[in-house]
Amino acid sequence: MARVPRDLRPLLAGVTLNQMVQFPQELDRTFAALADPTRRAVLERLGRGSASISELAEPFGISLTGMKKHVRVLEDAGLVTTEKVGRTRTCRAEPGRLDDVQLWTEGYRRMLNERLDRFGELLERTKGVQS
Amino acid sequence: MARVPRDLRPLLAGVTLNQMVQFPQELDRTFAALADPTRRAVLERLGRGSASISELAEPFGISLTGMKKHVRVLEDAGLVTTEKVGRTRTCRAEPGRLDDVQLWTEGYRRMLNERLDRFGELLERTKGVQS
Numbered sequence: 361m362a363r364v365p366r367d368l369r370p371l372l373a374g375v376t377l378n379q380m381v382q383f384p385q386e387l388d389r390t391f392a393a394l395a396d397p398t399r400r401a402v403l404e405r406l407g408r409g410s411a412s413i414s415e416l417a418e419p420f421g422i423s424l425t426g427m428k429k430h431v432r433v434l435e436d437a438g439l440v441t442t443e444k445v446g447r448t449r450t451c452r453a454e455p456g457r458l459d460d461v462q463l464w465t466e467g468y469r470r471m472l473n474e475r476l477d478r479f480g481e482l483l484e485r486t487k488g489v490q491s
Numbered sequence: 492m493a494r495v496p497r498d499l500r501p502l503l504a505g506v507t508l509n510q511m512v513q514f515p516q517e518l519d520r521t522f523a524a525l526a527d528p529t530r531r532a533v534l535e536r537l538g539r540g541s542a543s544i545s546e547l548a549e550p551f552g553i554s555l556t557g558m559k560k561h562v563r564v565l566e567d568a569g570l571v572t573t574e575k576v577g578r579t580r581t582c583r584a585e586p587g588r589l590d591d592v593q594l595w596t597e598g599y600r601r602m603l604n605e606r607l608d609r610f611g612e613l614l615e616r617t618k619g620v621q622s
Contacts, residue, residue, distance in 0.1 A: 392522070407602035464531065469586070473586075
């Protein structure tokens with residue numbers, strides 16, 4: 361299974377976060393798919409085990425058609441895979457595309473922290489000059 | 492500065508990821524704001540230092556009105572703060588809301604990994620039985 365690359369050094373060499381992720385074109389779709397509470401809850405349910413569309417629809421109290429739409433969005437975003445056997449479509453959580461979301465978010469967080477650290481150092485040095 | 496809470500034990504006690512984040516109502520908006528390449532690039536630019544709307548608009552080759560809209564979306568999502576002094580609106584990166592995005596994503600990743608680990612263990616045990 362792919363793990364999130366923890367090496368964020370390229371950032372320091374002027375490489376942008378968007379250039380660092382594996383599928384920048386897909387990142388929009390992945391973030392957009394996560395911007396819905398039902399879809400996040402569906403992922404969480406699938407994180408505990410595969411399920412059919414009707415098994416997903418029931419506890420959320422939404423129609424099969426409604427759930428199919430949500431699953432399609434998650435599938436297009438690469439967060440879920442589905443397989444139809446007979447009349448049942450089984451949905452599985454697909455971890456791969458999550459790497460880019462984590463890579464972007466962690467890289468951005470790192471930038472903000474480093475900036476705050478530099479600001480802190482500057483404050484320390486200014487104090488040193490004043491005292 | 493708020494750090495991402497790394498303790499994901501509540502997940503094991505049946506607490507949902509949505510219940511673990513601080514502002515579940517806001518998570519939709521935060522994810523949606525990140526689902527655009529210009530907005531992610533604006534955040535990255537602001538991660539390097541504060542900037543006015545026109546300083547942001549120029550390198551992206553988009554209109555002031557267009558950039559104002561993007562900044563408004565980021566501001567509504569709690570990812571940016573702005574301050575108007577005279578005729579200039581200065582934009583700053585706001586790290587707080589990122590915690591929930593990271594918490595949700597890491598929690599979900601943890602769930603998937605644990606499931607794969609359990610699956611791996613099961614495979615190992617099955618092998619043991621067969622040999």
